Amino acid sequence: MGDIVRVAGLTKRYGDLTAVDGVSFEVREGEIFGLLGPNGAGKTTTISMVSCLLEPSGGDVEVDGHSVRTDPGGVKRVLGVVPQEIALYPTLTAIENLRFWGRMYGLSGALLKERVAEALELAGLADRAKDRIEKYSGGMKRRINIAAGVLHHPKLLLMDEPTVGIDPQSRNHILETVARLNAEGMTVVYTSHYMEEVEHLCDRVAIVDHGKVVACGTKEELRGLVGDMDVVTIAVDESTEAALESVRAVAGVERVERADGSLQVLSRDGGRVLASVLGALADAGARVHSVDVQAPDLESVFLHLTGTSLRD
Ligand SMILES: Nc1ncnc2c1ncn2[C@@H]1O[C@H](COP(=O)(O)OP(=O)(O)O)[C@@H](O)[C@H]1O
Ligand SMILES: [Mg+2]
Incomplete structure (x- = not known):
């Protein structure tokens, strides 16, 4: 058309x-x-x-x-x-x-x-x-x-x-x-x-x-712009720069972004990196409330492209 x-x-x-x-x-x-x-x-x-x-x-x-x-x-x-x-x-x-x-x-x-x-x-x-x-x-x-x-x-x-x-x-x-x-x-x-x-x-x-x-x-x-990735959303109490850095250092983690009250971790295999990511957060003293592994949605696309969250 x-x-x-x-x-x-x-x-x-x-x-x-x-x-x-x-x-x-x-x-x-x-x-x-x-x-x-x-x-x-x-x-x-x-x-x-x-x-x-x-x-x-x-x-x-x-x-x-x-x-x-x-x-x-x-x-x-x-x-x-x-x-x-x-x-x-x-x-x-x-x-x-x-x-x-x-x-x-x-x-x-x-x-x-x-x-x-x-x-x-x-x-x-x-x-x-x-x-x-x-x-x-x-x-x-x-x-x-x-x-x-x-x-x-x-x-x-x-x-x-x-x-x-x-x-x-x-x-x-x-x-x-x-x-x-x-x-x-x-x-x-x-x-x-x-x-x-x-x-x-x-x-x-x-x-x-x-x-x-x-x-x-x-x-x-x-969604393809985010790549063939899983989006792991981790709700945390407080994400210090140190915590963010230690998650970035985990093997298999492609990208980490801070959204309000949570971290979004991109990985080609979210399930596989999850344990190491949670370990890194625990070592950095961050308290985790919930974890969610999903395929990218438009929110992750926005975060991926702009580095900020779509939500107010
Ligand atoms: N009449 C206007 N005079 C000056 N700035 C304006 C006017 N209308 C909108 N803006 C500004 O332009 C930007 C875009 O506004 P808008 O189109 O209403 O955004 P959205 O609809 O996506 O929320 C905002 O920064 C807003 O403050
Ligand atoms: Mg408007």
């Missing part, structure tokens, strides 16, 4: 700060593409430039062949956007909010009615349609916000951290909704700092940090 989004050298400067620094990636038609990175990485700024809310300082974005620089109208016709901040009127009911957004997208009459009903069903909130938004929980507001973003059946949906700070039930509902929309043919760009969600949902992923793409590809390709 072709590329529905082409981001090339995209840059945004705020005075001395370069919030987005020469970002390039492509989104293929029909996929769920993940934009994964910690808070402040530049995800929202990137999404805002893709959706023509913010003008780039440099570079360009093409959406379905339309440039954000020369044809923002063409870009907007292809897009649905679910912003990080809830874009609903609290004193209006859910149905009134959806009608408002539907009219903004040029829907009216029987089609508007049909799409609003469909959106309420998608949000799983048809029975609460006549309640004011201010009575909704945070998770319910987000579900309506997503429904509002797809009223006009966009080809491409941009979602910016749609599950931050909500209850697990709404979170699961949202993840299922994204998968369902994608199965029905919508291309989705899913922005998050939750590695597990991106790992679960996305086909291809761009990992961003400090305004730059540090890696981009399928999950398998990204």
Whole structure:
């Protein structure tokens, strides 16, 4: 399939700060593409430039062949956007909010009615349609916000951290909704700092940090960057530099990184080096709470590439 989004050298400067620094990636038609990175990485700024809310300082974005620089109208016709901040009127009911957004997208009459009903069903909130938004929980507001973003059946949906700070039930509902929309043919760009969600949902992923793409590809390709390794995560009381050094010296240990409250040890055979690693830690006086040996996930990829943890 072709590329529905082409981001090339995209840059945004705020005075001395370069919030987005020469970002390039492509989104293929029909996929769920993940934009994964910690808070402040530049995800929202990137999404805002893709959706023509913010003008780039440099570079360009093409959406379905339309440039954000020369044809923002063409870009907007292809897009649905679910912003990080809830874009609903609290004193209006859910149905009134959806009608408002539907009219903004040029829907009216029987089609508007049909799409609003469909959106309420998608949000799983048809029975609460006549309640004011201010009575909704945070998770319910987000579900309506997503429904509002797809009223006009966009080809491409941009979602910016749609599950931050909500209850697990709404979170699961949202993840299922994204998968369902994608199965029905919508291309989705899913922005998050939750590695597990991106790992679960996305086909291809761009990992961003400090305004730059540090890696981009399928999950398998990204895991491959860590190499054919086991990731041994050891929760320790306190990891002194001396403890770290003694673990680094163990034969078979490729790399050691400090994450918060734990050490991540990369090895081609995690099971085999484990005893020596624990021995080295005990000798250095570190107290171990738990040990976990796994194949690399996107968290280990991030740690491997940046030397820092994705978690806040
Ligand atoms: N309007 C603005 N003015 C100045 N700095 C900004 C503005 N918007 C964002 N930033 C800065 O740009 C960086 C990237 O922010 P953002 O795109 O919101 O990151 P993310 O969405 O990944 O958390 C941050 O350092 C943020 O403080
Ligand atoms: Mg953001």
